[in-house]
Amino acid sequence: MTGFGAPDATPTPAPAPATTAPPTVEAQGAGRGAPGNAPAPADALSRTRRIRRALAVVAVLAAGVVATAVLGSGSRHGYLDPRSADPFGSRAVAELLKERGVTTRVVTTAREAADATGPRTTLLVTDPDRLGTAQRDVIRSAIDLSGGRTVLLAPGSHSLSGLSPGVHTAGDADTDHPDPGCPLPAATAAGRADTGGGLRYTTTLPGAVRCYPSGGHPTLLVLPTGPTGGDSVLLGSETILLNESLADEGNASLALQLLGSRPDLVWYLPSLADSDPDAAASGEDKSLLELVPAGWSWALLQLLVAAVLAALWRARRLGPLVTEKLPVAIRASEATEGRARLYRKADARDRAATVLRAATRERLAALVGVPHNQAHDPVALAPAVSARLTGEPRDVTALLFGPIPSDDAALVALADHLDALEREVRTS
Known part of the structure; x- marks a missing residue:
């Protein structure tokens, strides 16, 4: 017929018997992946290559995890931990304090820290900004009533309002090794120290001793606290306590004098196990969302963004059709x-x-x-x-x-x- 012979016409049924198979379309397959046909060798090879690539990625990730575990096996503890001998631990200063008769006790909750304080105790809070409102209230009560010394490492504006009212941050320090610039005996004996890599502070509280200024603002601040003769030390940088930098400048001297003024040192490392002491005392149950640490919300957000980007990367592209060369001519x-x-x-x-x-x-x-x-x-x-x-x-x-x-x-x-x-x- 004429309708069948034209190239632009769509075919019509032929009066051939239904049992007669088409010579090429059904036998050879008009397109790749037709139903009922066996996979082409090229498809099988491509699938095998994809599986091998996936296994290779999994193997690389597993090797990375094992290597990380092996490299980190020598460090049992974390950042600023007095039991850790890695470069970012603080075992060196703890050992020097032990030689001078100072006993170091590590605690991980605000209640333990508060219960251990007293006139003969120095309380070191390694990460004040990590504390919640209830934990800050407990530490503040201990500061006011203990009569000892409290050392806060790099407290920011988030924690200063609860732990040291009247003190504010003045930006980052721009001097790496500032001079003491104050009459504090510990600072004058130590000389230049590594306090300029962190925060600066400003305050109008009476009796405050301002040391190691950077740009006109101190990076070390000593404040009298409470009626019992105690004091609080705000140190803008934790560098002087790290193993890798303890021997630089006057870091060791300043760290020993700030932490060794009392015979007992309570080293407070805030942890995820540090729950709300008021809720724990009252026996109040928390919901699942309240038990999830705040940082996990950001982690989940990052995972969601990564998943969306991965979906966009691997999704089918929408665009004009691309002609494919058929394996046979029909x-x-x-x-x-x-x-x-x-x-x-x-x-x-x-x-x-x-x-x-x-x-x-x-x-x-x-x-x-x-x-x-x-x-x-x-x-x-x-x-x-x-x-x-x-x-x-x-x-x-x-x-x-x-x-x-x-x-x-x-x-x-x-x-x-x-x-x-x-x-x-x-x-x-």
């Missing part, structure tokens, strides 16, 4: 027969008839001079086609725009009539 007649059998198997007479009529109308419109945009208008096309016909009058409108064929025989007859109509118009 003749147009074979593709037409194969698609016709698919239409017949699906009982899609409506779709086949619509496509046949639409293709015929477009070709007839070009033959009889009807504009392309009116090719599917029966008022414009039918009279023009009828004027080109000879012989007996025929209902061109019913043929080109009529109802759906009721069975396969009617569909085949429609295809024959359309083909005959087009031939007659061409030869007229």
Whole structure:
């Protein structure tokens, strides 16, 4: 038929028996990944390569975890821990204090720290900004009532309001090794020290001793606390206590004098186990969200952002279709027969008839001079086609725009009539 021979026409069912298999489409496979076909060797090879790459990534991650564990096995404790001998631990200063008769006790909760304080005790808080409101209240009560010394390492504005009211931060220090610049005996004996790598402070409280100034503001501040003769030391940087920098400048001398003025040293390392002491005392149960540390919310947010970015990276790209080179060349007649059998198997007479009529109308419109945009208008096309016909009058409108064929025989007859109509118009 003419409808089958044109390259732009959609095929119509062929009157071939349903049991006859298409020579190429069904046997060879019209496209990659057709249902029921075995995977192509190239697909299997690509899948194997992807699996190998995934296993390689997992192996690299596992090796990294093992290497990290091995490298960190020599350090049992963390940052500023007096039991840790790694560069960022503080075991060296703890050992020097022990030689001078100072006993160091490590605690991890605010209640333990407060209970251990007294006139003969120095309380060292290594991370004041990590404390919650209840923990700060407990430490502040201990500062006021103990009569001993409290050393706060690099307290920021978050914790100063609760632990040292009247003191404010004045930005970061810009001098690495400032001079003492004050009459404090511990500072004058130590000389230049590594206090300038952290925060600076400002206060109008009476009796405050300001040492190691940087840009006009002290990086070490000593304040009298309470009526019992105690004092608080605010140290803008924890560098002087680290193992790696203890021997620099006057760091060791300043650290020993600030922490060794009393025979007992309570070394407070805030931890995740440090719960609200008031809630613990009252036996009040906390919800699951209240037990989750605040830092985990940021971690979950980062994981969510990473997941979204990974999804965007691996998602299917939306854009214009890309043609794919087929593994075999298929003749147009074979593709037409194969698609016709698919239409017949699906009982899609409506779709086949619509496509046949639409293709015929477009070709007839070009033959009889009807504009392309009116090719599917029966008022414009039918009279023009009828004027080109000879012989007996025929209902061109019913043929080109009529109802759906009721069975396969009617569909085949429609295809024959359309083909005959087009031939007659061409030869007229």
